[in-house]
Amino acid sequence: MKTVVVTGAAKGIGLAIAKAYAEEKANVYMVDVNKDKLYEEAGKLEHAEAIVADVSKYEEVKRVFEIVKQQSGILDILINNAGISEFKSIWDVTVEDWEGILHTNLSSVFYCSREAATLMDQGGSIVNLCSTRAHMSEPDTEGYAATKGGIFALTHSLAVTLSEKNITVNAISPGWIQTEDYDSLREKDHDQHLSNRVGKPEDIARACLFLTDEANNFINGENLVIDGGMTRKMIYEH
Secondary structure, eight states: OOEEEEESOSSHHHHHHHHHHHHTTOEEEEEESOHHHHHHHHTTSTTEEEEEOOTTSHHHHHHHHHHHHHHHSOOOEEEEOOOOOOOOOTTTOOHHHHHHHIIIIIIHHHHHHHHHHTTOTTOEEEEEEOOGGGTOOOTTOHHHHHHHHHHHHHHHHHHHHHGGGTEEEEEEEEOSBOOSOGGGOOHHHHHTSTTSSOBOHHHHHHHHHHHTSGGGTTOOSOEEEESTTGGGOOOOOO
16 A cells, blocks of 8 residues: 655645545545645545645644654655645735745745655655746746746756655646636636646646556656646737
């Protein structure tokens, strides 16, 4: 039985990922700050345990992996999914705003990856949730874009460093993934994608299963874009 840690697992993409591994009979540690939602969702899954923690804080990250070590001894897979996406004008961004998104989205990936690697003595796999916004932007997304760009770079850096421990490190860059009210989307929301639909959390979960399959360990240091083809379109006004 594989042991898996998923951060930001109380809802959305993180929850879909936790469910996917639980369906594969893995032992899943679901980590989130949303205590009530986390316990509710973890209680629905077999072999899942909730750990309430703020992964933007190193001491709390250390506590998470101490629990995993005490209970499971080793770790096979880490999915760094936790993140926030508050968009605000650069003229309104406070120091607290900037540091909050930096530590939640980016520092957490470094903290969790380093602690996880200490438990992967037999090798393992790490997947970091990046974003297409690491390479393209809309206005007022500086904090989010900067952290996702950082995750992109951190992924290949970690892949090089952790290769000595036989740990693969890859990233996934989702595009538009609708985490709720999917049926309320407009036809043009779907049609603008080359795949003719908006993405679902399960699309990302299946990619995590693929990248962390030991048979696919020749994929390393990569960033898999899953956006229905949107970043391959040239969009001009005619």
